[in-house]
Amino acid sequence: MNRAQTRSILLVDDDRSMRESLVELMEADGWRVEAVARAERVADRLGAFQPDVILSDVRMPGMSGLDLLAGLVPGISPPLVLISAHGDIPMAVKAMQDGAYSFVEKPYEPRRLLTILRHAADQHHMRQSNERLKARLLRLSGLDRVLLGEAAEIRALREDILDLAESDAPVLIAGETGTGKELVARALHDLSEHSDGPFLALNCAALSPESFAAEMFGGMDGQGGRLLSVDGGTLFLDEVCSCPLEVQAKLLRVIEDKQILPGDGSAPVPVAFRVVSATNEDPEQAVAEGRLRQDLLFRINTMMLNLPTLRQRRDDLVLLLTHFTEELGRVHEAAPPPLGQDDIAALMAHDWPGNVRELRNVAERRVLAARRGGGSVAQALRTDPLQDDVPDTLREAVAAFERELIGKAIKAHEGRMDAVAEALGIGRRTLNEKIVKLALDKEALL
Known part of the structure; x- marks a missing residue:
């Protein structure tokens, strides 16, 4: 057990031999121990030593163990275990009602005493951890709110995002499924000078070579393509290694030439957007296997971010x-x-x-x-739910569940759709598609 995990105890007993015996017992069990002879000294030692539990005799000159109990702050001070050779049942019951964690009679059974103290210390440690978590969550904002965590890997990632947000260089985000690649891409966009522009997310695995030109560049009917709409913003190429090779060639041409050739034969239209891509596999291996064009990889991986699992x-x-x-x-x-x-x-x-x-x-x-x-x-x-738990009309059940869940999220966040998408753990684009598919009326929900 390292120092950060070691339990700590403050012993209070006016009997020197008893103090020394308890110190020897606790230190042999791996505790950090501090001992005082009078309860009046406890207040001074709480802040400096910060024990996980206090073990105090009841009858002592001056302040008694019961007086000490009365001066502790419930829910904040460490739990107090009382120990006495003069205890009786009414005293023990009253002490427990007043907030003592436990009452132990002398002579004590070492194993039982250690068990009681461990449980008391662990309970206090868990309560402190929960309070620290709540306080930390209240302080979170901005990038800390999007990429939650205090591990060294996530702190380094937040610093890298802040650095890269100031650049227009293409970024390739690599990470396993579920690590938050789209969240990082949106953070790069939101913190950049393009934040007032659009953010267009393309699922490259779903792009069709047959319809790509009309959808992205515009059709013969004069309808503008999707790539025109991202001018001044950020183009997010998700699952780029799964992009069809024919589509990769067309994307590469747009990225290199910074212009779009509309399908109606009109003059090229200049476009300016930042390219952020993402993959859950090794792009170099995809190149070696002929699934990803090397020239496209060179264009999109000027900077790389590797997301921690x-x-x-x-x-x-x-x-x-x-x-x-x-x-x-x-x-x-x-x-x-x-x-x-x-x-x-x-x-x-x-x-x-x-x-x-x-x-x-x-x-x-x-x-x-x-x-x-x-x-x-x-x-x-x-x-893995039991088969009996699966409804007969699974598609309808899923749709009803999604409709209820999204509706509640819209109400909870008062229609702020970015907050709704984040709460549901999906991208804004996916949220919009689900709202349309499920025929949800946002205005009626608010």
Whole structure:
């Protein structure tokens, strides 16, 4: 156990031999220990030593252990365990009612005493961690709000984004599925001088060579293409390694020439936009396999950002889950469930192949289970439902669920669509498409 994980205890007993015996016991169990002979000294030591638990005798000259208990601040001060050779049942009951964590009689059984103190210290440590998380979440804003986390990898990523946002150089974002590539692309756009311009996200895997020219450059009917609409903004090429080769050649020409040839034969139209691309695979391997043009890769990877996996930033798991459960609790109109030791253990034991997106889905299942009065993180991680739980009309059930969820998110965020998209964990473009597909009336919801 390292120093950051070591439990700490403040011992209070006027009997020198008892103090020394308790110090020896606690240090042998790996605790950091400080001992004082009088309860009057506790107030001075709390701030400097910051113990996880206080163990105090009851009967002492001057301030007694019960007096000490009365002076502690519930919910803020460390838990107090009282120990006495003169205790009785009424005294123990009264002490527990007044806020003591436990009452132990002398002579004590060492193993039982250690168990009580460990539980008290762990409870205090968890309460402090939860309070720090809440305070940190309240302070988050801007890029910290978009890319939540305190791990070294995520802090370095935020610094890189701030640096690259000032440049027009093409950026290639590499990362596993669910690591937040579109969020990073939007952050690069929002923090750049192009933030007042449009952000156009193209799913390259879904682009059709047959319809690409008409859709992107404009058709014979004079209808303007989508690439004209991104002039002055940012073009986001998602899943660029899955782009059809015929389409890659046309995209490369636009990027190199900075102009579009409309399908109606009219004069070329100049366009200016920043190119940000993303891939969940090794682009060099895609080039070697003939799936990605090398000249296109040279054009889009002037700068590269490698997004960390959730496995690389496990210290952020509790922070992220707390954030998601609070956010989704507002969406689903449910109190966010508290995190227990078993929940944290389940978080740490999982490999998170789906990264932050998977964690958000787990948080949503946890909130929905809590709304029904049960559930745990371990249960939320079990993603294989029983066949009997699948409705007969699955498509309709999914549509109804999405309609309800998006509607509640629109209400919760008062129609601020960027906030709605972020709360739901989807891109703004995807949100707009779902609103149209589900025939949602935003104005009627507000």
